[in-house]
Amino acid sequence: MTRYPQTIMHLSGGLRAEFPSNGNFNIWPIPGYGGFQINNMPEGQYFAEIEKFGLSWIGIDEIDQMDSLSIRIWTDFTYGYIPKISESRVADSVSAHCSGISYAYKLDGKEVQADLAEKISFHLRASSIRLRDISDSYGKQLEYACNKNMKSYHDFTNLEVDNLILSAHSFLMEICALRDYISLISSEFIFGIKRQQYMRKLADELRKNSINHNLKSIIVNATDDNSDDPWLYHLTEYRNYITHYAPLYHASQSQNMKILDLQHPYDHEMIAVTYRIPWNVKDKGENRRECDLLLRFHQLLIMMQKLCLETAFSTGIQPQYLNIGPHDIIGMEMI
Numbered sequence: 001m002t003r004y005p006q007t008i009m010h011l012s013g014g015l016r017a018e019f020p021s022n023g024n025f026n027i028w029p030i031p032g033y034g035g036f037q038i039n040n041m042p043e044g045q046y047f048a049e050i051e052k053f054g055l056s057w058i059g060i061d062e063i064d065q066m067d068s069l070s071i072r073i074w075t076d077f078t079y080g081y082i083p084k085i086s087e088s089r090v091a092d093s094v095s096a097h098c099s100g101i102s103y104a105y106k107l108d109g110k111e112v113q114a115d116l117a118e119k120i121s122f123h124l125r126a127s128s129i130r131l132r133d134i135s136d137s138y139g140k141q142l143e144y145a146c147n148k149n150m151k152s153y154h155d156f157t158n159l160e161v162d163n164l165i166l167s168a169h170s171f172l173m174e175i176c177a178l179r180d181y182i183s184l185i186s187s188e189f190i191f192g193i194k195r196q197q198y199m200r201k202l203a204d205e206l207r208k209n210s211i212n213h214n215l216k217s218i219i220v221n222a223t224d225d226n227s228d229d230p231w232l233y234h235l236t237e238y239r240n241y242i243t244h245y246a247p248l249y250h251a252s253q254s255q256n257m258k259i260l261d262l263q264h265p266y267d268h269e270m271i272a273v274t275y276r277i278p279w280n281v282k283d284k285g286e287n288r289r290e291c292d293l294l295l296r297f298h299q300l301l302i303m304m305q306k307l308c309l310e311t312a313f314s315t316g317i318q319p320q321y322l323n324i325g326p327h328d329i330i331g332m333e334m335i
Helices: 046-050 094-107 112-145 160-189 199-208 214-222 230-245 291-315
Strands: 007-013 016-021 026-028 036-038 055-067 069-076 259-263 269-279 290-291 332-333
Touching: 007 112, 007 290, 016 214, 036 046, 055 112, 069 112, 094 112, 094 291, 112 269, 112 291, 160 199, 160 230, 199 214, 199 230, 214 230, 214 291, 230 291, 269 291, 290 291
Parallel strands: none
Antiparallel strands: 007 016, 007 055, 016 026, 026 036, 055 069, 069 332, 259 269, 269 290
């Protein structure tokens, strides 16, 4: 059984990397080898090194022992913040910022706002964990492909792909719950209008309203399918598809994993895996544009983090934090 480092970086395509130690940087798995090492890398250049492979970083996974339990601590690469292993990351995450807003509301005796802000924090964190599960499935598929010495553009499927789709469904349900809690708190306590439970209805109400607010512009544009980046509209259509039509794999033309060659400046063959889904599930025929599921959902999570931060800033509330000990760290899971 392959033994991975205790602290690993999740990359796109199912690849993994170990943070530099003594100037060495490890990437795996690759066909025919466990992985390979880049020696004498200057500190702080590993993110640029990843880009040489055409890869994106998804998050950091730490596995540790605490009170005889194996604990998994996940930190995604959140909007505006690239975590470092050497520092406490809890207070720097977007979900923790929203939790701090919730605690500040509680201190001020505003229980309704506190409850909504805490739900936003929870579902943002849950969305991140579900993204990690998707990345886990990618990693298993890539290791399988490397062990079988599969070649680029080979299509394959197996029962584990079902877990990938289930994790994708869970991600969509969590992030859309988050979306609607943002609608609830922003409609009543930021815009001062009738409480709107659903983001689509809030956007419709804002279009009719003369409110001048940056958060309004973000919501209206993101829900408009004719805007430059209608990411909230696309997110909603993904959720509507799995809720009212069919499992997400029906939207994929091949319904299989695919293998891609990676071009890079080193003397090792490298491959990545991808599961293709439509950029917009409503597009058909010549208008259909496909993308990688993991990267697409990671992008949607980052956009949601931006929206959460803008919502938090719009409350005008300064976050307040409890003293957090090692047993209280958000995101710890027993594995």
